[in-house]
Amino acid sequence: MPKRPEDYMADRRERILDAVDRCCWEKGWNQTTLRDVAKAAGLSKGGVYVHFPTKTELLRGMLQRNLEHLDKLGTAPDPQTFVQWRLDSLDFLAGPGGRERAISLGELQMDGLRAPELRPLVEEVTRHAVDVLEAMVRRLCPRLGQEEARDRALSILCLLEGLRNYAAVAESISLEQFRRIVTRELTALLDCNGD
Structure with missing residues (x-):
């Protein structure tokens, strides 16, 4: 062949x-x-x-694809673009099937952590997400020190993961409330004027 x-x-x-x-x-x-x-x-x-x-290899493929997609996050030219990208990609949580989608994403992550051969990959995806976000924060806010930039990157990741997890357990989430929270919190975390 x-x-x-x-x-x-x-x-x-x-x-x-x-x-x-x-x-x-x-x-x-x-x-x-x-x-x-x-x-x-x-x-x-x-x-x-x-x-x-195997199904484990499918999970590995999904995790690796997430790792590849993370790099785009760091290319946002300004805070407004980053906020809009996050709103665009997370709107599904408040839409039809959003709860099921959030549950599914949580299942993928948890099954990856349960599989000894995949746990390092899940941990790598998480570390990479923080690294990409930290590099973006440092680029957008060059006066920030490394520790503060890393703290903000971790805060961004926790906010987004927390909202996804909330959507999984909550019966519904208001699209307006979701957008308001994401816009306010991400804008504050990427505000470099006082730095």
């Missing part, structure tokens, strides 16, 4: 991970099977196995 081009394989991998995301949203991570993922991706189970031979 001829070898497939790299871009074809990368596209197929993303298609599978997108299918995992949809399945998790609909059924939750714990109820999602490789068969479900294959069906959602429009592939055979064998087509999924080429990239992800």
